[in-house]
Amino acid sequence: MNYYFLGIGGIGMSAIARFFHQRGDTVSGYDRTESPLTRQLVQEGIAVHYEDNPALIPDKIDLVVYTPAVPKDTAEFQCLLQKGVPMEKRSQVLGELTRGKKCVAVAGTHGKTSTSSMIAHILSRTKLGCSAFLGGIAKNFDSNMIVDNKSEYVVVEADEYDRSFLQLHPYCSVITATDPDHLDVYGTYEQMLEAFRQYASQTEPGGTLILKEGISMCEEHEHHDGHEHHEIHLENVEAAIHTYTAHGLEADYYSQNVRNYNGNIYFDLRTPQRVLYDLELPNTALYSVENAVAAAAAVLSLGVSDTELREGLRTYAGVRRRFDYHIKTKNLVMIDDYAHHPQEIAACLESVRYLYPGKRLVVVFQPHLYSRTRDFADEFAKVLSSVDELIMMPIYPAREQRIPGVSSSMVLHKVKGLSKYLCSAEQVLELVPALYPDVVVTMGAGDIDRLVPRLEEVLAKEA
Numbered sequence: 001m002n003y004y005f006l007g008i009g010g011i012g013m014s015a016i017a018r019f020f021h022q023r024g025d026t027v028s029g030y031d032r033t034e035s036p037l038t039r040q041l042v043q044e045g046i047a048v049h050y051e052d053n054p055a056l057i058p059d060k061i062d063l064v065v066y067t068p069a070v071p072k073d074t075a076e077f078q079c080l081l082q083k084g085v086p087m088e089k090r091s092q093v094l095g096e097l098t099r100g101k102k103c104v105a106v107a108g109t110h111g112k113t114s115t116s117s118m119i120a121h122i123l124s125r126t127k128l129g130c131s132a133f134l135g136g137i138a139k140n141f142d143s144n145m146i147v148d149n150k151s152e153y154v155v156v157e158a159d160e161y162d163r164s165f166l167q168l169h170p171y172c173s174v175i176t177a178t179d180p181d182h183l184d185v186y187g188t189y190e191q192m193l194e195a196f197r198q199y200a201s202q203t204e205p206g207g208t209l210i211l212k213e214g215i216s217m218c219e220e221h222e223h224h225d226g227h228e229h230h231e232i233h234l235e236n237v238e239a240a241i242h243t244y245t246a247h248g249l250e251a252d253y254y255s256q257n258v259r260n261y262n263g264n265i266y267f268d269l270r271t272p273q274r275v276l277y278d279l280e281l282p283n284t285a286l287y288s289v290e291n292a293v294a295a296a297a298a299v300l301s302l303g304v305s306d307t308e309l310r311e312g313l314r315t316y317a318g319v320r321r322r323f324d325y326h327i328k329t330k331n332l333v334m335i336d337d338y339a340h341h342p343q344e345i346a347a348c349l350e351s352v353r354y355l356y357p358g359k360r361l362v363v364v365f366q367p368h369l370y371s372r373t374r375d376f377a378d379e380f381a382k383v384l385s386s387v388d389e390l391i392m393m394p395i396y397p398a399r400e401q402r403i404p405g406v407s408s409s410m411v412l413h414k415v416k417g418l419s420k421y422l423c424s425a426e427q428v429l430e431l432v433p434a435l436y437p438d439v440v441v442t443m444g445a446g447d448i449d450r451l452v453p454r455l456e457e458v459l460a461k462e463a
Contacts, residue, residue: 005029007067054079095167107158108176118295122312139317205238213245246290285323285351340445342379359438366444381414396446
């Protein structure tokens with residue numbers, strides 16, 4: 001088969017492209033900009049170009065795979081559409097690849113990538129094995145894709161954007177969070193929750209649905225009184241439902257006695273049957289405990305042993321850009337994180353303060369999308385007001401056109417405190433060392449990752 005990918009540099013797109021290429025199919029594609037990931041694809045033998053030029057499209061194509069992030073008015077998209085070449089969204093292809101397999105899917109407005117990669121790593125070290133399509137580069141595999149043709153399990157990240165996860169019918173479903181997001185797609189929060197309810201109902205009969213304790217699937221039961229409510233209302237689910245949490249004593253799976261020792265986190269896990277003591281997560285964030293509890297609930301339901309779970313967590317190396325250490329010395333720590341939603345930023349900063357109490361914290365944040373910045377301006381400002389020094393970069397627009405009146409300055413104006421700056425990438429490289437940080441955290445889902453190695457190089461001279 002000959003596959004052509006529009007937006008091949010996307011993390012989800014590249015995983016499928018790699019799968020087809022490894023299978024022996026002919027794969028090529030277009031992306032707007034070159035990146036470390038597209039360069040890696042080229043090194044692996046996949047042809048990639050960066051000019052929106054129909055003349056560069058291969059003559060023989062059996063299927064075009066595209067992402068909604070690629071605008072419909074792209075010249076190549078229009079050309080392929082007019083030629084009548086078969087075209088499918090990435091989510092449709094992923095749904096087809098999981099059909100006939102026992103799909104383990106992780107959905108949620110945050111925590112998907114870390115939880116799914118943790119599950120994939122644990123399963124890959126057992127006799128069950130798994131294939132996986134992940135939303136980040138898992139350090140254990142140095143890839144966002146693994147293939148195990150002998151395994152009946154496939155682990156995937158179930159993306160709620162554009163209702164993509166509704167193409168999946170998982171054997172084991174996990175929902176980590178249902179905070180408002182992607183309202184540019186859904187229109188209202190209730191419509192987003194309806195999509196999550198539909199996803200949950202598609203869990204295979206006889207399978208397992210694992211829910212974060214306290215998440216809401218019903219807008220009228222949101223947290224108006226400041227407390228979480230367990231209002232699920234999933235009448236159509238024919239799977240076993242289990243709950244998990246990192247805080248509290250009422251879920252089916254929960255952590256206890258969480259502690260930090262030399263940057264490693266240890267905790268005890270209580271399950272419906274027993275307690276597993278002294279589980280270890282090396283070099284990680286506090287919020288990883290919650291992801292680990294979710295991953296444990298999933299793999300234990302599939303038959304993984306306590307010993308296999310313990311060893312899988314102990315050897316889990318994490319995901320690039322998920323609380324990703326770049327410098328860790330006595331005098332300086334630099335962490336890069338994909339956080340781009342207020343809840344994710346709050347979780348990241350909570351972990352930093354837990355691991356490095358009393359240290360001078362400098363945060364560099366690049367907002368992602370005009371619509372998200374507009375919808376959560378107050379929430380961004382509130383959570384970012386907790387840092388010692390805040391540097392904001394201009395909004396990364398991704399698929400969006402500019403919205404008048406929406407900018408990083410709008411958020412920065414709402415942030416309490418005087419130690420706040422609006423900077424270009426080049427200015428960031430000059431300013432951060434001048435602020436004499438103890439801990440530096442770079443955050444965002446745009447192209448801030450391209451700044452990270454340059455900032456690391458500058459700071460390494462100071463460390």
